[in-house]
Amino acid sequence: MSESAPLLTMRGIVKSFPGVKALRGVDFTLGAGEVVALMGENGAGKSTLMKVLGGAHQADEGLIAIDGRATPFHSPQDSRHAGVAVIYQEFNLVPGLTATENIFLGQEETRAGFIAQAPERARATALFQRLGVEIDLDLPCRRLTTAQQQLVEIAKALAFDARIIVMDEPSAALTSHEVERLFVIIRELKRQGIGVIYVSHRLDEIFAITDRVVVLRDGINVGERPTNQITRNEMIEMMVGRELKDEFPTRTSAVGPPRLEVSHLTRGRAVQDVSFTVHRGEILALTGLVGAGRTETVRLIFGADRRESGEIRLDGKLLAINSPRDAIQAGLGLLTEDRKLQGLVLGHSVRENFGLPNLERLSRRGFVQLTQEREELAGYIAQLKIKVSDQEQRAGNLSGGNQQKVVLAKWLARNSEVLIFDEPTRGIDVGAKFEIYLLMNALVAAGKSIVMISSELPEVLGMADRILVMHEGRVTGEIADARQATQEQVMSLAHA
Amino acid sequence: MKITRLLTDYGMLIVLGLLCAFFSVTTYSDQSPKGAAAAQEVAAAIGQQFGRTPRVLIAVSDQPDDAAFAAGIASALGANGAHIVATAKGGPKEARDALVKIAATGGKIDAIACTQAAGAWLVFADLKADFPSLGDPHVITPPSYRWPNFLKSENLLNIANQIAVIAIVAIGITMVIITGGIDLSVGSLLALSAVLATRFIRDYAGGMEASIGGMLLACIAAIIACGLVGAFSGAMITRFTIPPFIVTLAMMLVGSGLAYTLAKGEAIYQIPDSFVWLGRGADAFSLPNAVVLMLVLYALAHVLMSRTKLGRYLYAVGGNSESARLSGVPVKRVLMFAYIASGLLAGLGGVIMASQLKSGSATYGNMYELFVIAAVVVGGTSLSGGEGKMLGTLTGAFTIAVIQNGMNLTNVESYTQKVVLGLVILGAVLLDKIRQTR
Numbered sequence: 058m059s060e061s062a063p064l065l066t067m068r069g070i071v072k073s074f075p076g077v078k079a080l081r082g083v084d085f086t087l088g089a090g091e092v093v094a095l096m097g098e099n100g101a102g103k104s105t106l107m108k109v110l111g112g113a114h115q116a117d118e119g120l121i122a123i124d125g126r127a128t129p130f131h132s133p134q135d136s137r138h139a140g141v142a143v144i145y146q147e148f149n150l151v152p153g154l155t156a157t158e159n160i161f162l163g164q165e166e167t168r169a170g171f172i173a174q175a176p177e178r179a180r181a182t183a184l185f186q187r188l189g190v191e192i193d194l195d196l197p198c199r200r201l202t203t204a205q206q207q208l209v210e211i212a213k214a215l216a217f218d219a220r221i222i223v224m225d226e227p228s229a230a231l232t233s234h235e236v237e238r239l240f241v242i243i244r245e246l247k248r249q250g251i252g253v254i255y256v257s258h259r260l261d262e263i264f265a266i267t268d269r270v271v272v273l274r275d276g277i278n279v280g281e282r283p284t285n286q287i288t289r290n291e292m293i294e295m296m297v298g299r300e301l302k303d304e305f306p307t308r309t310s311a312v313g314p315p316r317l318e319v320s321h322l323t324r325g326r327a328v329q330d331v332s333f334t335v336h337r338g339e340i341l342a343l344t345g346l347v348g349a350g351r352t353e354t355v356r357l358i359f360g361a362d363r364r365e366s367g368e369i370r371l372d373g374k375l376l377a378i379n380s381p382r383d384a385i386q387a388g389l390g391l392l393t394e395d396r397k398l399q400g401l402v403l404g405h406s407v408r409e410n411f412g413l414p415n416l417e418r419l420s421r422r423g424f425v426q427l428t429q430e431r432e433e434l435a436g437y438i439a440q441l442k443i444k445v446s447d448q449e450q451r452a453g454n455l456s457g458g459n460q461q462k463v464v465l466a467k468w469l470a471r472n473s474e475v476l477i478f479d480e481p482t483r484g485i486d487v488g489a490k491f492e493i494y495l496l497m498n499a500l501v502a503a504g505k506s507i508v509m510i511s512s513e514l515p516e517v518l519g520m521a522d523r524i525l526v527m528h529e530g531r532v533t534g535e536i537a538d539a540r541q542a543t544q545e546q547v548m549s550l551a552h553a
Numbered sequence: 554m555k556i557t558r559l560l561t562d563y564g565m566l567i568v569l570g571l572l573c574a575f576f577s578v579t580t581y582s583d584q585s586p587k588g589a590a591a592a593q594e595v596a597a598a599i600g601q602q603f604g605r606t607p608r609v610l611i612a613v614s615d616q617p618d619d620a621a622f623a624a625g626i627a628s629a630l631g632a633n634g635a636h637i638v639a640t641a642k643g644g645p646k647e648a649r650d651a652l653v654k655i656a657a658t659g660g661k662i663d664a665i666a667c668t669q670a671a672g673a674w675l676v677f678a679d680l681k682a683d684f685p686s687l688g689d690p691h692v693i694t695p696p697s698y699r700w701p702n703f704l705k706s707e708n709l710l711n712i713a714n715q716i717a718v719i720a721i722v723a724i725g726i727t728m729v730i731i732t733g734g735i736d737l738s739v740g741s742l743l744a745l746s747a748v749l750a751t752r753f754i755r756d757y758a759g760g761m762e763a764s765i766g767g768m769l770l771a772c773i774a775a776i777i778a779c780g781l782v783g784a785f786s787g788a789m790i791t792r793f794t795i796p797p798f799i800v801t802l803a804m805m806l807v808g809s810g811l812a813y814t815l816a817k818g819e820a821i822y823q824i825p826d827s828f829v830w831l832g833r834g835a836d837a838f839s840l841p842n843a844v845v846l847m848l849v850l851y852a853l854a855h856v857l858m859s860r861t862k863l864g865r866y867l868y869a870v871g872g873n874s875e876s877a878r879l880s881g882v883p884v885k886r887v888l889m890f891a892y893i894a895s896g897l898l899a900g901l902g903g904v905i906m907a908s909q910l911k912s913g914s915a916t917y918g919n920m921y922e923l924f925v926i927a928a929v930v931v932g933g934t935s936l937s938g939g940e941g942k943m944l945g946t947l948t949g950a951f952t953i954a955v956i957q958n959g960m961n962l963t964n965v966e967s968y969t970q971k972v973v974l975g976l977v978i979l980g981a982v983l984l985d986k987i988r989q990t991r
Binding site for chain 1: 860861862863865866868869872873875876877878879880881882883939940
């Protein structure tokens with residue numbers, strides 16, 4: 058084809074999941090030797106687009122071309138064949154195998170059916186030399202550092218002559234020194250004519266290494282600019298860009314005395330010295346980027362993970378929380394981010410899920426009072442408008458919104474004093490979202506306290522009384538009056 | 554909708570019913586009544602044919618059933634006013650001796666009452682020619698009828714009694730598997746319990762002269778020992794998060810080794826006769842005691858699993874242990890309970906087996922863990938946890954027992970039986986998978 062055809066062209070990519078249209082016709086191009094930043098808020102569609110490119114998802118509509126030639130991307134094999142390598146945040150290495158074994162996994166060099174160890178080793182050494190680094194080829198990958206594992210992934214991509222390398226949050230787990238080394242390698246790849254798609258939330262890195270910025274929002278392109286012709290603020294505006302519509306019910310807040318006081322909570326690098334207070338009748342939003350340590354923080358409060366240090370007080374009384382059971386008995390409730398993996402037992406009925414945290418109360422001498430359980434659940438089904446065929450329906454067969462309502466019912470029945478909502482409206486349609494907002498308002502009006510983790514800025518601004526922003530395990534800012542805050546203000550705190 | 558629900562909930566029960574029907578048809582054959590029931594029929598026939606005062610010779614073999622027959626007929630005819638000339642017990646020779654003796658004293662006989670087997674003796678074949686002086690005696694035997702061997706009450710009780718041990722052990726394993734675990738140690742614990750119980754009786758409770766209280770204590774001690782092994786497995790699994798497969802595999806070896814060491818490689822049989830009460834006795838409605846115990850335990854386990862908080866927790870831990878933990882379920886305690894229960898029930902199984910066989914040996918329970926797991930799986934419990942029913946396991950255990958019993962009755966070789974059993978287990982799980990994907 059023509060000489061000028063870009064290395065990669067994606068045109069009009071559409072991808073829907075049940076209930077959500079993740080990509081609504083995205084265009085994307087990448088030239089040889091170019092580093093392009095793919096940016097956007099959480100849920101803007103970056104990961105989905107990269108999964109389409111990696112063959113992990115198939116686009117419903119749209120076209121992908123390599124060197125101007127339309128190429129099928131139906132499976133990870135197709136993608137690999139087309140010269141695309143995706144390095145996910147969670148590396149794709151077999152921990153027990155050495156770097157060499159991982160690099161050639163699935164494409165082993167053989168002589169008469171036996172693996173040709175010496176030639177493979179020589180090739181691996183050559184690959185690392187090309188990257189200008191040295192890796193111990195005899196160690197199993199789990200004993201390499203994160204940065205070294207990333208290099209193995211890059212070498213693996215080069216081993217099958219990848220011409221397009223996608224790096225998803227490559228710096229998330231690296232020290233600043235390691236990030237510098239990574240940049241050196243990216244520049245080397247660039248020099249060798251490889252196109253790099255750099256997905257990151259860190260604006261500094263975007264400015265340091267990329268040539269061009271592509272911004273997605275709500276599954277569609279909202280802007281594209283050479284990196285040297287854009288400012289930091291312009292970039293944030295492009296990502297946020299949405300006006301605050303009337304999608305949140307109004308509420309007059311009546312914040313009371315302190316309720317839950319958390320001080321100096323620490324666990325490893327994920328949560329470092331986090332302190333905050335939630336008041337009676339208050340919604341406190343905990344926001345920040347994915348991986349900022351928000352979920353990790355509330356898991357420590359709830360006793361789901363063991364904290365290294367820190368104190369938790371409820372109404373001034375020190376709580377000894379060592380397990381979720383302790384937390385629940387103290388009056389806390391946690392609506393987890395991942396309903397399917399943590400919030401519900403999907404194979405069990407709605408009734409059994411509802412009863413689970415409430416069995417202490419619902420049983421007499423160890424026997425579950427089925428009638429009482431059914432009656433209470435029937436009340437919540439009516440109150441929360443949960444759409445179920447009957448109480449015995451499997452929780453796994455409900456829609457996301459209804460699943461979330463079942464989880465809600467479970468904790469409402471428990472009558473917890475402090476409720477922690479982790480991404481309460483993720484994957485839920487607009488109507489159900491509004492109902493959940495109404496319910497949250499009703500709860501605080503009744504004197505309960507809510508800690509809400511949310512990555513959706515409009516939700517944070519529309520629902521919270523107060524905002525706490527986290528970045529890399531630390532609280533980096535507090536906005537005392539959420540109603541006066543702007544998305545830009547929050548975003549710049551989150552990007553710290 | 555209702556029918557599909559019925560099929561999914563009770564599918565295995567239907568399969569079990571079909572199996573029973575199949576073996577009923579294939580074992581349908583001539584039956585000769587035995588014992589007291591046969592005596593009633595013969596007595597009635599004699600009364601009808603020969604009026605109020607017939608002269609009767611009773612001829613029976615020396616089997617226990619025949620003794621009951623002879624006693625029954627003597628009392629029934631005696632009540633009618635018949636004259637029992639003589640009773641010949643043993644074989645054809647005794648019958649001939651009795652006939653010769655009667656003939657020698659000039660006696661006469663109207664009827665010879667005997668069982669079907671005795672009626673076929675050659676000595677009765679030509680009475681007129683051999684003993685003309687006796688008159689015209691008729692040989693009266695109980696009428697035969699046709700009925701499946703499989704459905705005879707002795708056979709059905711036999712099936713129940715044979716499966717009792719496996720079914721009781723399967724209760725514990727069902728709980729463990731519902732929590733998403735596995736317990737491979739039950740076969741070894743069964744042997745350990747049998748050896749411990751019999752050794753305690755022999756060495757500490759007075760051996761052959763042991764009192765009931767002593768035996769009871771010995772058995773309880775053995776069962777508790779197995780419960781402690783279960784607690785150890787549970788602690789390893791919950792405290793150190795070692796996979797249950799590995800922990801219980803290790804305990805399987807440990808338990809078996811201990812059993813052999815404690816038994817010194819022999820069977821321990823120095824125990825009182827009364828020890829067999831649990832395994833062989835039948836006190837209520839002629840149901841074997843072990844079967845009664847099994848039914849009671851299943852009723853309790855069913856209530857536990859379906860009605861109590863603990864039961865709900867067992868399912869929740871297996872269905873999604875993280876979700877259960879975040880809902881405040883004491884996951885570790887629930888797991889401990891399952892493994893302790895499994896150990897205790899394996900111990901109880903060992904005691905019952907020792908009682909059935911009136912001895913304790915380290916060879917008991919070999920491969921039982923696999924039969925027990927097979928019963929659980931055939932009963933519809935998912936090995937991935939969170940699903941399953943106690944009564945399903947009971948159905949599964951009976952399905953396996955019925956297949957084995959039916960094949961024994963139809964003279965299928967034991968090697969072939971293994972092949973069939975293996976395929977049946979696979980088939981049952983396949984059936985379950987097919988219905989799940991629908």
